[in-house]
Amino acid sequence: MSERTMARRLLLLICFLSLGGALGQVSYSIPEEMSKGSLVGNIAQDLGLDVKRLKSGKARIYTGDSAEYIELNKERGVLLIRERIDREALCAQTTPCALHLQIILDNPMELFRITVEIIDINDNSPVFKRDERRFEISESAVVGSKFMLEKAIDADIGPNGLQSYILQPTDHFNLKLQGQSDGSKKVEMVLQKPLDREKHENVSLLLTAVDGGEPAKSGTVQIHITVLDVNDNAPVFIKPLYRAVITENSPKGTSLITVSASDSDKGTNGDVSYLIANSDSVSEVFHIDENGLLTSVGKIDFETNKHYQIDIEAVDKGGLSDSSKIVVDVIDVNDNAPVITVMSKSSALPENSLLGTVISILSVSDPDSDSNGQVQCTVTKNIPFTIKTTANGFYSIVTDGDLDRELESEYDITVTCADEGVPSLSSSVTLSLQISDVNDNAPVFDKSSYEASVQENNTPGLSIFTIRATDADFNQNARVSYILEDSSVNGVPVSSLVSVSADGGVIHAVRSFDYEQIKDFKFRVKAQDGGSPPLSSNVSVRILIQDQNDNAPQVLYPVQSGASVVAEIVPRSADVGYLVTKVVAVDVDSGQNAWLSYKLQKAADRALFEVGAQNGEIRTVRQVTDKDAVKQRLTVVVEDNGQPPRSATVNVNVAVADSFPEVLSEFPDFTHDKDYNENLTFYLVLALAVVSFLFIVSLIAILSVKCYRWRRERMFCKSGANLPVIPYYPPLYADVGGTGTLQHVYNYEVCRTTDSRKSDLKYTRPGSESIISLDTSGTQTLTHAQRGKLVREEFDEVR
Numbered sequence: 001m002s003e004r005t006m007a008r009r010l011l012l013l014i015c016f017l018s019l020g021g022a023l024g025q026v027s028y029s030i031p032e033e034m035s036k037g038s039l040v041g042n043i044a045q046d047l048g049l050d051v052k053r054l055k056s057g058k059a060r061i062y063t064g065d066s067a068e069y070i071e072l073n074k075e076r077g078v079l080l081i082r083e084r085i086d087r088e089a090l091c092a093q094t095t096p097c098a099l100h101l102q103i104i105l106d107n108p109m110e111l112f113r114i115t116v117e118i119i120d121i122n123d124n125s126p127v128f129k130r131d132e133r134r135f136e137i138s139e140s141a142v143v144g145s146k147f148m149l150e151k152a153i154d155a156d157i158g159p160n161g162l163q164s165y166i167l168q169p170t171d172h173f174n175l176k177l178q179g180q181s182d183g184s185k186k187v188e189m190v191l192q193k194p195l196d197r198e199k200h201e202n203v204s205l206l207l208t209a210v211d212g213g214e215p216a217k218s219g220t221v222q223i224h225i226t227v228l229d230v231n232d233n234a235p236v237f238i239k240p241l242y243r244a245v246i247t248e249n250s251p252k253g254t255s256l257i258t259v260s261a262s263d264s265d266k267g268t269n270g271d272v273s274y275l276i277a278n279s280d281s282v283s284e285v286f287h288i289d290e291n292g293l294l295t296s297v298g299k300i301d302f303e304t305n306k307h308y309q310i311d312i313e314a315v316d317k318g319g320l321s322d323s324s325k326i327v328v329d330v331i332d333v334n335d336n337a338p339v340i341t342v343m344s345k346s347s348a349l350p351e352n353s354l355l356g357t358v359i360s361i362l363s364v365s366d367p368d369s370d371s372n373g374q375v376q377c378t379v380t381k382n383i384p385f386t387i388k389t390t391a392n393g394f395y396s397i398v399t400d401g402d403l404d405r406e407l408e409s410e411y412d413i414t415v416t417c418a419d420e421g422v423p424s425l426s427s428s429v430t431l432s433l434q435i436s437d438v439n440d441n442a443p444v445f446d447k448s449s450y451e452a453s454v455q456e457n458n459t460p461g462l463s464i465f466t467i468r469a470t471d472a473d474f475n476q477n478a479r480v481s482y483i484l485e486d487s488s489v490n491g492v493p494v495s496s497l498v499s500v501s502a503d504g505g506v507i508h509a510v511r512s513f514d515y516e517q518i519k520d521f522k523f524r525v526k527a528q529d530g531g532s533p534p535l536s537s538n539v540s541v542r543i544l545i546q547d548q549n550d551n552a553p554q555v556l557y558p559v560q561s562g563a564s565v566v567a568e569i570v571p572r573s574a575d576v577g578y579l580v581t582k583v584v585a586v587d588v589d590s591g592q593n594a595w596l597s598y599k600l601q602k603a604a605d606r607a608l609f610e611v612g613a614q615n616g617e618i619r620t621v622r623q624v625t626d627k628d629a630v631k632q633r634l635t636v637v638v639e640d641n642g643q644p645p646r647s648a649t650v651n652v653n654v655a656v657a658d659s660f661p662e663v664l665s666e667f668p669d670f671t672h673d674k675d676y677n678e679n680l681t682f683y684l685v686l687a688l689a690v691v692s693f694l695f696i697v698s699l700i701a702i703l704s705v706k707c708y709r710w711r712r713e714r715m716f717c718k719s720g721a722n723l724p725v726i727p728y729y730p731p732l733y734a735d736v737g738g739t740g741t742l743q744h745v746y747n748y749e750v751c752r753t754t755d756s757r758k759s760d761l762k763y764t765r766p767g768s769e770s771i772i773s774l775d776t777s778g779t780q781t782l783t784h785a786q787r788g789k790l791v792r793e794e795f796d797e798v799r
Helices: 003-022 043-047 051-056 087-091 660-666 671-719 784-798
Strands: 026-031 039-041 060-062 070-073 078-081 098-105 110-119 132-138 146-148 162-168 173-179 185-191 202-211 218-228 241-247 255-258 272-276 286-288 293-296 307-316 321-331 339-345 348-350 358-365 375-379 385-391 394-399 410-419 426-436 449-455 463-466 480-484 498-500 506-509 520-529 536-546 554-557 567-570 579-582 584-586 597-603 609-611 617-620 631-639 647-656 747-753 758-764
Touching (some): 026 039, 043 078, 060 070, 098 339, 110 385, 146 321, 162 173, 185 202, 272 286, 286 307, 358 375, 358 385, 358 426, 375 385, 449 463, 480 498, 579 647, 609 631
Parallel strands (some): 241 321, 348 426, 449 536
Antiparallel strands (some): 039 078, 060 098, 098 110, 146 185, 162 202, 173 185, 255 293, 286 293, 307 321, 358 394, 385 394, 480 520, 554 584, 631 647, 747 758
C-alpha cells in the first residue's frame, strides 16, 4: 500500500471520529486483516470517560449474535483487535461494511454505540469459476457474432474489485463489456475476423481479469475454440429480462418460470439448450432444464437473500448462444420469532428504589421484514414493572410502582415479545429479581400492653414472664433487642426491681418483692431492631405482686402484759349471750390470707363461754350460777385463711363475781390494774379540761376577729385604703402513730380575698376523733396549749 493511500485512509478515519463525537456515538475505520492485538482506538478518551469508570462499571462489549472481533482493554481504555477480520467473509459485497458494537456500563447502567467500519484491502484476486472454457464455432460465423464468456469474481469491492478484462491474442476476437442493472458487467467475445477452419481448426485464447488494487491482481481462464462448419444462426431470447417470484421456505422442485429462445437454423443446428451462467452459488438454489423451465433446488430464505439475479444462456449445437437474465424476488413469510437477548440485568433491588429504576436492558430482533419484523414487548401484568423502548431494538425494564419486600420478596418478570405477522410469533424470557430489605418496619409487640403476676418473697432472678415483639423486616433489620426504659417506682429506679433480657425479652425479678410494701408497679420496655438507623416501639408492662400468707395475725386486744393481770368481770346475774369481751386482731396480709377466724382452744368451763368465729366476741352460752368458779381462764386461737394457715393465741382472764373483793381474792395482783384504771381516768379528765379550755379560747378569738373585721370595713369605707395582704401558710402534716394501718391526713388553711374585703378562716379535719397536731417544722406533735397559742399568734398578726 502506497504512502498516499495510507494518508487518505488516515484522513478518512479522523473524519469518522469527528462525525461520531458530534452524533453522540463513536465511529472508527480500520483496514481488514489487521493482526491480533492491533489498536482500534482509545474508546475511553473518545467517550469522555475515565478509565476508572470502565473498571467500576464493569464495562463490557455486546455484539449480539455476531462473532466478537473487537475486545475492550479496561486497563488502558482502548479497543483492540481480538480476531483477524476478513471483510469478504463478514460482509461479502455489502458496502459499507461495519461492525456495530455496544459498550455497557453498570452502576448506573449506560449504553454507548460504537461503529467500526472495515476498509477493504486488495487481498483477493479475480477468480473464474472454471479454469478453461471451450467453444465450438462455425466457420460461417459472421463478423460481430457474440459469445458469452464467464465473468470473474473478485471478493474485494470498490477500487480493489474487478476493473477490466484482457483477451489475448486479438487476431479474431475482441472483448465487449456491457453494464448491467446490478452494477456488474456482461463479458462477451465478439468475432471481428471470419474464421477459416482450414487454416485454424482450433484457436486458443487467454482471458485475464484485472482488479484495481496497487499492485493489481489478476485471474485467467483458458478459452479453447473448435471451429465448426456451417452453423450461421445463433439462438435469440424472446425477452432480454424475465421476472419471477417465490415464497421463502417453498419446497424443492417449485416451478418459477419458463424461458424461451429461438434459432433459425434447421436440424441439429437449431436445437437450443439452456444453462445458468452465474459463477456464484445461484446454481445451487435454482436449476433450468432443457425446456427452459426454472425450478428451485435449494432452500429459499428471505433473510439470506431477498432476490436473485440469474444469468441464463441459450446455446445451439453449433455453439452459438444468446444470453438473458431472470430476476427472482423472494416473498417473506413470518417464519422467525423475535430473538430476545438479555444484555444486562440486576439480580437484586432495594425495596425503597425510586420509580423508573432500570433493572435490565434487552436487545430484541426479528430478521423478518415489514410487519413480520415489527415487534411489541410486554411484561407480566400486576407487577410493579414496565418495559420501555430506549432505542431501535433495545428495551429497558424499569420500576413503575412501589416495592415492599414484606409483601413480595421475589419477582419472576416474564418478558414476551411478539411480532405483527399472521399468525404472530412470539418469544419470552423470564428474569428473576430479588427485593432486598431496608429497615422500614418498627418492631410490633404481640399485645398492646402486658400484665403479669408474681408471688411475694420470690427468689431474686426469677423469670416472671416473656414479652415478644416481631419485625417484618429481614435479617439484621428484623433482629429485635429489648431495652428497659428508665423510670422510678415510689422513688426507686425500676432497674432495681426488674430486668429484661436483650435477646429474649424475658422479664426477671431483680430482688424479692414484699406485697405489704408494694402491691403493683408499671414500667415500659422498648423493642429496637438492628437496622441503621434503628426503629423502635414501646409497650407498657404491669407487674402485680401476689400476696402470700407470710404474716401471722396480731392481737390488739386484750393486751398481754406480764406485769399485771387484766380480767374481764362477769356478774353472776349475766344472762345468756352476755358480752364478756371482744378479741380484736389484725393481719397485715390481704385477701383470704387476712380473713380471720376465732375459736376457743382452752377454757375452764367450755359450757359457759363461746367465741364468735367471725367477730371474736366472747359471750356466755348459759346462765351463770353460783357454782361457777370465780376465776376463768380462756385461750382463744386467732387463725387466718392462708395456705398454710397462720395463727396467734391470746389468754383472756374472766372473773365471775358480783363484788370487787371477791375478784381480788382470786386475782391477788389485780390492784395493779386498778392503778392503771385510775391513771387512765386522770388522763381522760385532763384531756377534757384541755379541750374545754381550747373551745373557750377559740370562741373568744372568733368574736375578736368579727369585731376586727367590722372595724376594718368601716375604716375602709371611710378612707378607701387597700387592705394588707395576709400571708399564706402552707398546710403541715403529721403522721399520727407513724406505723398504723390506717393513716389520717389533716389540712389547715387560711384564706384571704381582697375582692370581697373579707377574710375566712377554715379548719378541716377528718371524721375520726383524733385531734389535729401541728408544729412549724412538721416534725413533732404539738400539745393542745401550743396549738391554741399558734392560733392566737396568727390572729394577732392579722389584727
